[in-house]
Amino acid sequence: SQELEQSPQSLIVQEGKNLTINCTSSKTLYGLYWYKQKYGEGLIFLMMLQKGGEEKSHEKITAKLDEKKQQSSLHITASQPSHAGIYLCGADRALLGAGGTSYGKLTFGQGTILTVHP
């Protein structure tokens, strides 16, 4: 089973609408990375959350970490076509509360495909 589950798997919205993508851990979630990927390209780092209750924003994208719910949410306000792409959450074993040595081996969710219609 997937350690990190993203929902929804895909999302189609009209330009200007707000949307939320969730990433839920089957284990403890101390922190999380959010990346964005455009088709055929690499991953672009968006932000990293390192502690429960933390909230970070970059332009119109806000991410929050709810440690109790073992979940992070990514919220986009007033979406634009430039927001379209695949959003991926990822975490290292230390951030998932697993034991052993931590060295950045990331486990990723399956991704959420976002389409924004003009």
Next chain:
Amino acid sequence: GAGVSQSPSNKVTEKGKDVELRCDPISGHTALYWYRQSLGQGLEFLIYFQGNSAPDKSGLPSDRFSAERTGGSVSTLTIQRTQQEDSAVYLCASSFMGAGTDTQYFGPGTRLTVL
């Protein structure tokens, strides 16, 4: 360069041939990672380098896959006797020291197609 670079961007090969994929990490980054992204499998870890050593090769799918890193910089992922199931996007990432909280920066990937 400013970011992680990979070459080639696209590679089409015939089944049974060997291929080499190259990754140039961000200068000064000691940690380097290879991941594979394929339909139905998502993004999977392949191998981790710290300097020129590979403490974790656990994600390499078979002994046809190998990787090396020289000079603490460039890394090459080699796939011998390619199979159709090797078709995927191969992504390289680097981070400053390899801590779990060090941000990993990804390259654009190499799209491998095995005919």
